[in-house]
Amino acid sequence: MGTFEKILITRLRFIGDIVLTTPVIRAVRKKFPNSYIAYLADKNAITLLENNPYLDELIPLDFSWTLKEQLNFIKTLRTKKFDLVIDLFGNPRSAILSFLSGAKTRIGGEFGWRKYLYTHPIPRSEERKNAIKFHLDYLKPIGITFSEPLSYEDMKTEIFLSHNEKSWATEYLKSKGIDLNKKTVGIHPGATWPAKMWFKENFAELANRIALKLNANVIITHSENETELAIEVFNLTSRKNIFVLDALNLRQLASVLSLVDLYISNDCGPMHISVAVGTKTIGIFGPGEEDIWFPYPNSEGHKALRVDVECHPCHLDFCNKEGENYMKCMKLLTVDMVFNEVVKLLKRG
Incomplete structure (x- = not known):
């Protein structure tokens, strides 16, 4: 699979879960150093990704939006013209947003009917994995793989704080x-x-x-x-x-x-x-x-x-x-x- 000009990574909810995806962000940036990379998540939890040098944009989602506001959000999302979406959550909302983003390549979990909304559904595995390895395996379809066992540098989670x-x-x-x-x-x-x-x-x-x-x-x-x-x-x-x-x-x-x-x-x-x-x-x-x-x-x-x-x-x-x-x-x-x-x-x- 070739390169992607604009990439969207999303894990919609939960503070700890979003922190646990920071190794994915770093790995995607390393693979695609010149791509535009954005992250979509809950408006509060996504603040933990501020100052992350591997991201170009944070896209906050407000779960209290009205239907009209949600539709406007989807329209705005489509104007960003992402080529690739990596959905690390896979619930109905995130799967639908991934599909409606307009991205031609969409990676997400093979969960029920939602697997049909992705071009590259990731099948369930019998292997017992920690949360970071589970997320990193979603990168295989775009050519990002890791030596086993995963190193500390591969697994390290990061929050970037300013001097102020x-x-x-x-x-x-x-x-x-x-x-x-x-x-x-x-x-x-x-x-x-x-x-x-x-x-x-x-x-x-x-x-x-x-x-x-x-x-x-x-x-x-x-x-x-x-x-x-x-x-x-x-x-x-x-x-x-x-x-x-x-x-x-x-x-x-x-x-x-x-x-x-x-x-x-x-x-x-x-x-x-x-x-x-x-x-x-x-x-x-x-x-x-x-x-x-x-x-x-x-x-x-x-x-x-x-x-x-x-x-x-x-x-x-x-x-x-x-x-x-x-x-x-x-x-x-x-x-x-x-x-x-x-x-x-x-x-x-």
Whole structure:
């Protein structure tokens, strides 16, 4: 297959999933250095791709648009005259948008009726793949392949922050009374779904140990919807050297996380943001599959923690067990287990 003048990459939704596509962006740019490359995604999550040197344009999609606004968007999309669309999401909306873009070459997953909207549907594979390899395999039809096993450079996720953004984060943390000369550890007790949330009491106890035993700052991050939870965690702590941040936008959060020494998060978007800005990250997993959704090497200071239980993986948003088995995967992951990993990773410098 030859070259393409204008390329559209799209993963419409979910913060972490979009971050996990950044190796695709880099690989496409390397293959087509002179092409115009755009990215289409949710208007909020796509901000994480600002300043990405491999992209020429970001195309935000507002899921609250009226039908008329959506039709106008499609008309505008068609005027951009893309030659190639790579749809890394494959839901009905993204498949239809890929088809209606007018691109002659369209790559997407072989999912039900949607496969007919692509010129190169990618068949389902029995091979167990992490999320990054899953995305990279979509590039085979355009001649982009990788040696096995994938290297760290092939798999590395990236968020590009400006000097001004990092300076803002430094001043912001100072304004909260945080001494940046001390080790600083971030914790994120929230998640999209309750089944993915380690208990707030555990996060509070972990914060206490980090602050008191390691003489480190602990910052609690949260979205607007998680503010109440963050305050509840804070109120369960000793409050000494422990700070609740404001509900930051995604780029502000990324900027702050780039300054911390270690971040401990449930399996959710901020976990992926932390890794992509180069911060050591501990991912806490319950119902999710860490071999798929935490494709980050321990050699770079990243660690997924999960205790095996008979019902894993359940893929449930809400735990359906009762009594002693309710949230068993999270109950068995103790504060001691997580704190021991914190100590190990911080000692690595």
